[in-house]
Amino acid sequence: MSPRPRIASISVASATVIGLTLAMGVAPSATAEPCTGAAAAVQPPAAPNTEATPALPGGPPVGHRPRNANEGAPLPRLGRLPAEILNSVSSDSATVEQQAGVRPAPAPPAADQPAAQEVTAASPPDPPPPPAPPGTTLVGWVTGPESPNNTIGRFAITGTDLGIMWDNGDPANRQVLMAFGDTYGYCSVRGQQWRYNTLFRTQDGALSKTVAVPDGILANRYSGSPLWAPGLSKQIINSTKWAPNEKGIIPTAGIAAGGKQYVNFMSIKNWDADGRWTTNFSAIAVSPDNGEHWGVYPGSVRAAREGDVSGAKYVPGNENFQQGAFLKPGPGDPYLYTFGTPSGRGGAAYIARIPQGAVPDPNRYEYWNAAQNTWVPRDPGAATVVIPGPVGEMSAQYNTYLKQYLVLYCNGANDVVARMAPAPQGPYGPEQLLVRSWDIPGGIYAPFLHPWSTGKELYFNLSLWSAYNVMLMRTVLP
Template sequence: MRTKLIAAIAAIGLAYRCRKEFTPVDKIAHGLSPSLAPIDVHDTMSVSPTGTTTIIARQLGVPITGEGLFLPNGNTNTTWGLSETDMNIMFETDNHEIASVFGDNFRTSDGNNRLDWKSNAMAFSSDRDLRDGMTYSSFVAQGSGIQELIDVDPGETTKIPTAAISIDGRMYIHYMAVLNDWNEPSGTPNDNDEWTLSYGEIAYSDDYGQNWIKSGTKWAATSNFAQAAYLKDANYLYMFGTQHGRHGKVYLARVLQSDVLVKSSYRYYTGNGNSSSTSTTDWSANEADARPVTPNETSEFSVAYSTRYKRYFMMYLSIPRRAIVFRDAKDVTGPWSEEKVIAENVINGQTNWSYAAYFHPWSMGGDDLYFVVSHTNPKWSVFMYHTKIGQKRFNMVSEGDFEEFPSEAIGYQTQWKVPNSVSAAGYNSPTGCKLANSTSSPVEVAVQTIAVKKNTTYKVTAMAKASTTVTGMYFGIRRADGTFDDYAPSLNTNWQKISRNVTTGNNTSVDVRAVLFGAPGVDVTIDNVTMEPL
C-alpha cells in the first residue's frame, strides 16, 4: 500500500483544481447498454468522453456517512475482512464472469488500525447492471476472509498485480515485486511516483484462481515491462509495458497465446513504420529494440478494444496533469491520440488522489463507458465510474487548444514545453500560446514530444498570427535524431491556418514545435495545434 500518500495529499492537493463537476448519483439514467452496431471511425476521427463523468459506487470497504454513493457489496470489512484495497484489475474469465484482482488489502478493527494484510486477492462478478456499481458474487476465500493469491518472498514488500487475463482455461497475472516499503529510489523526487522493484513476473492458475504458481517468467526491475497491461486477439497476447513508478513511457510486446510463459517467444514492437500490428518486420526478439508507442509519463494503466468503435482504448493517471486520461488508436501499435481528461482529482470539492484506472470489459460494446479508479482519500478503496463516449477529431497533440487550465499559467500541468510563452487570447477561444520575443536568437514558442512510426508521413497544423508581418517563425517537427522538417509561413496580424506534411525518417519520436528566429520585438501567438496521420 502506498502509505505515504496521505501526507502527500495535504501538501500537493492545493495545486489541483476541478475543471468539471461530477453528476450526483440520483441523476444517473443509464445502464450497461447492449452491444451497439459497430461504427467505422474514419482515420481523421477519434473517440472521446462526451458527457459528464460520474462516480457511481464505492466497490469495497466501510461505508462513509454522507458519501452518497451506491454500496453494491455493503460493508466488506464485515463480510470479507476487506476494509482497504489498492487497485482493481478486471478481466473476463472463460466462464463468462468478471474477475477482479486486487493489490494490498487490509481489514480494520476500529476504522484505523490495519490488520490481516493480504498482498493480493480476487473476486468474481456476473453483474451486468452497473448503474449501482458491480456486485461481487464470491471471493477466492480462506476461512471467513479473503485469500492471498501469490505469497510475498523474503526481502520484498508486496506483490502487486498489474495485468491479468484468461486464455484457454488458464488465468495469468503479471505482478510487480516491490521492495523498500514503496520508498523512492535514491536521487528521485519524493513525490510517491517512484518505487523500487525486484522484478516483474507472471503467475498462473489452472483451477479458476484458487491456487497460483509463480512461473519464473520474469522481466528485470528496470525493464520497460516491469508493469504491464494485457490485451488479446485471436492469436496473440499483447503486453503493453512501462517501467517501475509513474514516469515511464508505454512499450508493446506480443506472444502467441500458446507461449505466454516462454519468455524467448516474446517479440517487442520496434516502430519501424509498417502499417499495422500484422506486420512481422516491426517485431524484434530483443527487448532492447522496443520503442515507445506513447511518449508521456504513464502510471498504472489499462487497455481494451471497443467493438463499437473498432478502436483500442488506453487509460491511466497522467502525472503532469494529475488527472485520469483516455487515449485511443485504430491499431494496437498506434498512432495513439492525444490525452483526453476523463476524470479529475477534485471530486465534489474535495481533493482525491486518484490512480489505477481500469476498464470494465463488458462496456466495450456501447457508448456507456464504465471503469474503476482507486482513491486514497479519505480511505484507500476502489470506485466505479461512468461516462459517455463518442467521436471527435483525431489529434496526436495533447491540449492543442491550450484550454485545459484557462486561468493558470500556460505551462501548468501540461505536456507542452513553453518556458518562454504566456497565455493570450486564442483563435475564437479564451486561450492561445503567445511568445513576446525580445531577442534575435532562436526562441521556442511551444514544443511537445509525440510518439510516431518510422518513415511515416503526418500532417501538422495550427492557427497562428503575429504582431506585425514576419517570416521568421518556423513550424513543423524536430526529429529525435536532431534533423528538422519545418517551414516559415508568412504571418501577419490576422489569424491564419498554417500546415505542413512532415516525414519522420528513421525516428520513433518527434517534437512538434513552433520557433521564432531573428525577430526581436515581435509577438507570435499559436492555437489549435494538431498532428494526424495521412
C-alpha cells in the same frame, strides 16, 4: 525457457513437475497508516475474523506505502469521499462536476491533524481548469465501508486499491475477475489483516450501482472471493522470496487464455514518494481453477536491474515491462498484446505481442520497434515508445463502438485520460480527458476498464487514495 502449463490443479507435487513456484502462504503484518478513518472503529465479529494474519518470520513487519506516496495525497481515510463531493454526488450515478473556474475547497483538517498556519502573503490565482469532460459519472463504491458490497463484513476488506478486471474466459460460468493490491482488514485486529493482494469474482453486467460481488464460499472456484476462512478473503499471490527486500506483490494486469487465469505482478523493492516506487522484478502467476490457487513461473521473471534477483538474468529493456496491461485484440488477430511501463507513474508505454498459448514464456514475446516498423522477437530492448510518458497504471481494450483500440491511464496531471489507435501498436491519438484530478480530490489513480463494456458506455474502476478504496466510474463516449 518457461515451461508449458499442463496442470489441472496446483499442488506442491504438480508445481514441481511443471516448474511453478508455490510462494509462501504467509501474509506479512502491516503498518497502521490507513487505519485512522471511518473503518478504524469497526469491530470484527466474534468469529472467524478475530485471528490476525501472521507476520513474516525472520524480520520486522513490512507494510503499505508510506505517507504521501501517492502524489502527495493526504493520509487515507478509509471509504470517505471529501464533504464537497458527498454533498454534490448522490449514490445514483450523479455527474461529477465542478463549476468552471472554481477549484474544490479543501476539506477541513481531521481532528487528529493540526490546522494549517494562516497564509499572510498573497497567493497567485489558480489557473483555470481544462474544459469539463462530458459524460463521466461516479457510479458507486466497489470496496470499503460505504460499498453496497459490504466488503468489511463479507471479506474483511476495509481498504484496498486497483481492482484490475478481466473476463475469465469460461463458457460454462462466465465471470469478471478483479485483482486488488495491498488490502487491509479489521483495523482493530493485530496486523490489521493486511494482505499483499486479494481477488473478487462477479457476474454482474448491469453495473447500475456498482460492481456487485456475491458471497465468498470456502473452496468454491466460482464464489465471490477465494477465502482463507468464512468472511476473510485470502492473499492469492504470495512472496516467492526471490528478492531479499520485498515490500509488496502488486497485480498490474490479468487475462484468461487456454482455460487458465494469468496475472502480471510486480515485486516492490521500495515505496518511494510522489507516484514513484522501485521494483525488484515483474513476473507471471497462473491459476488453473478460476483464481482459487496460484503458482508463479520462474522463467517469467523480468528483473528490473542486474543483481536484484538471485537466479534471474537481467535482460536490457525488461525495466520497461515492470507493469503491464494485457490487451485482447480485435477480430482475426491471433496474438495477445501486453503494454509495459517502468515502475512508478513517470515512464512511457511500450508494447509486445505473444501467441495466446505462451503468456508465461518470455522467449515467445515480440516487441514493437517503430523505427524498423516491425516486431522484434526476444529482445525487450528493441521496444520503442508507443505512448509517451508520464503514463500511470493503465488498461486497454478493443472498443467495438469506436472500432479502435482504447487505453486509459492517469497522466502527469493525474487526470484520467484515454487514447485511441487503429492498431495495438498505434499510432495513438492525443489524450482525451475523462476525469480531472481536482474533480475528485484526494488522489485518483489506476483506471481499469471493465472487460464487458466495450461499446459506447465505458465502465472502469478507479482508486481514490484519500479513501483508499475503489469506485466504479461510467463514461458515455460521444
